[in-house]
Amino acid sequence: MRQLIHHGVYVPEYKPIGLSVKYNGRRIELDAEAEQMALAFVKKFNTAYVKDNVFVNNFLEDFCRKVGIDKVNNLNEIDWSEIEDYVVKEKKLKENMSVEERRRLAEERKRVREKLKERYGCAIVDGKKIELQNWIVEPAGIFMSKGRNPLRGRWKKAVDRSEITLNLSEVPEDLDKGWKSIVWKSDCMWIACWRNPLNGKMKYVWFSPKSDIRQERERKKWDKAIELEKKIKEVEAHVNRNLRSREILRRKVATVVYLIKETGIRVGDERIAGETGTIGCTTLKAENVMVKGERVVLDFIGKDFVHWHREINLPKKVLKNIIEFIGKAKDRPIFDGIDSGKVSKFLQEVIPHVSAKTFRTMIAGQTFKKAFKETKKEFGKNEFENIVRFKYINLAVAKRLNHKRKIPDKFEERLEKKELKVKDRELKIEKILKEIEKASEKRRKVLERRLEKVRLEYRRALLELKLYRDTAEWNLNTSLSSYIDPRLVVEYARKYKVHIERIYSKSLREKFSWAIK
Structure with missing residues (x-):
């Protein structure tokens, strides 16, 4: 890109209502964030989430810390009745609205959103107007988790402008103030970025999936998977040669590629926040791999804390490598020294620009x-x-x-x-x-x-x-x-x-x- 101009992202502000809870008979006035927390939690009362002890305990720990009271062990130790009454009242108001009222409010919301979209929902790229994706910063809320993440129930704080970095080739005169920093990275497709307040991972704002620039990238992803499938025999030959390499790192990377191809396992470079488990092949430890004769059992906690289990028959040379790597691993990953970058580089010795992720797309x-x-x-x-x-x-x-x-x-x-x-x-x-x-x-x-x-x-x-x-x-x-x-x-x-x-x-x-x- 030679040019990238936009107005950053929209950071919504919460408008406090003025609600309170009671603890030990004492009324506790809630500030804006504590009120958000209480409302979000009460709305989960009639769901399975409040039967999940980890979810409830994590939330109560964060909430008690926020309002300055001792940690409670049961949600009933706090009187949420004022919050519950408000939630019920709001629900009834919505249910009793006439069709005309619903239509009027929907039109008003649409008008406000369109006005915001006009300012924040697009960028100028090399003279062309392009729509953006997720240009509204996610508001604060309870972390719900797709799997059995130990952080489920934790409060995910709101992100404000002082935490957000913008990618701009030039700064518009009417740009909002207070951003963390403004950089120009012409080779990157992100508009803005910040750290997830809960797990520290980077969050990015991208061009809309329907934009030409994103669609071309998507098409290339599947074209590359088709190319990999056509040249899979060459890749297999490359893997087989290196399974017997004298260099241990070459044997490791070849074994990783073999497992990815046969099982569809993720490459997996990073640890999961709050856990010691693994999310993919390169982070497997000895406890995740069990050898049963010519069979190997892979068992671990994967992405989003989803259990991953596979049993596969392996050729002798692959099995021999795995047994060797387990023996040398001790408490380290059995493929220590290998990451997704090295896997991709190994594959690119056969097919230019292919990455480790391409295997799952091909599969x-x-x-x-x-x-x-x-x-x-x-x-x-x-x-x-x-x-x-x-x-x-x-x-x-x-x-x-x-x-x-x-x-x-x-x-x-x-x-x-x-x-x-x-x-x-x-x-x-x-x-x-x-x-x-x-x-x-x-x-x-x-x-x-x-x-x-x-x-x-x-x-x-x-x-x-x-x-x-x-x-x-x-x-x-x-x-x-x-x-x-x-x-x-x-x-x-x-x-x-x-x-x-x-x-x-x-x-x-x-x-x-x-x-x-």
Whole structure:
């Protein structure tokens, strides 16, 4: 980039209400942040989160510290009634609003957002106006966690301008004051950055996924995965040569690449905040690897604190290396000295510009194609069944890449409703069949048409039930939005006459407009 001009990011301000809590009979007036904390916590009272001791204890520790009282061990030791009354009152107000009031408020929110977007939601890049992504700084809130992160329930403080660095080629005269710093990095695609107040990781604001600059980068990501797949034999030969190298680091990196290719495991350079576990191959320790004859069991806590477990058969040379590295590791990672940069550099000896991450993208494409073939005879030809089939293909990719999620709170309740729907259709079929036995020829034809319709309803209800049960603990959206080549998705939709809106959300249709076109 030669030019990058923008107005930074929008930092929302919380408007305090003036609420309080009681502790030991004493009223505690809450400042703006403490009030935010109390409101966020009370809104979780009717959810599974308050049954999670780690979540509750972490929050109470932060809240008690904030309001200056001794740490309590039970949420009921604090009287939250004023906060609860406010939450209930606000909920009722919204429920009792007329359609006109709802429409008026929605229009007002839209007007305010559009005005903010006009100032903060775009940048000028080399003379061209480009939309930005996540240009509103995330407000303070409780850390919810996707997995069993020990930090769940902790309070994530708000970020203000004094913590934010902007990337600008020139500073607009009307730029807001008070930023941490302003730099110019012409080779970087970020607009602004700051440290996550909870775990210290960097957070970036990027160009919108529908911008030309991002879409070109996305397309290249999948093109590189296709190139890797085409040259995989060369990569395998390169790996095999180096599995027997005299240099231990060459043997280590070759073994890492072998494991990544065979298992889809992440490269994994960093430790998880608050834990001693690992998130990928290069951070595996001896306790995460168990050798059982010619089989190896990999077991560890991965990204987002999701459990990762695989058992695989390994060639003797790979097994020999792993046993050697475990023996030398002591309390260090067994692939000590190897990181994602060294893995990428090793791969680039065969294919320029490829990275370690490209393997997971390639594996997603391979899994998609394999599942496409395997599901061909399982489903009918109407649009609904082709959508269900696609979701099972998507599920195969999610499983391969270990994209797990927490089972939804009302899973059992919704499952029961779907089971009842199936049972209802079964009873209807039985009833119609009995009627057909006794019906006249004219009446029988009417009943047979009805039977055909109910059987279709039964088939649909059965597929919905099975799909809901099978996908409960798997996050399909991660692989759909970041790993599956959108050209494969578009090709599937066109071949089986599925409207792309039934597969991609509006945001994903914008992100992948280059493939849809």
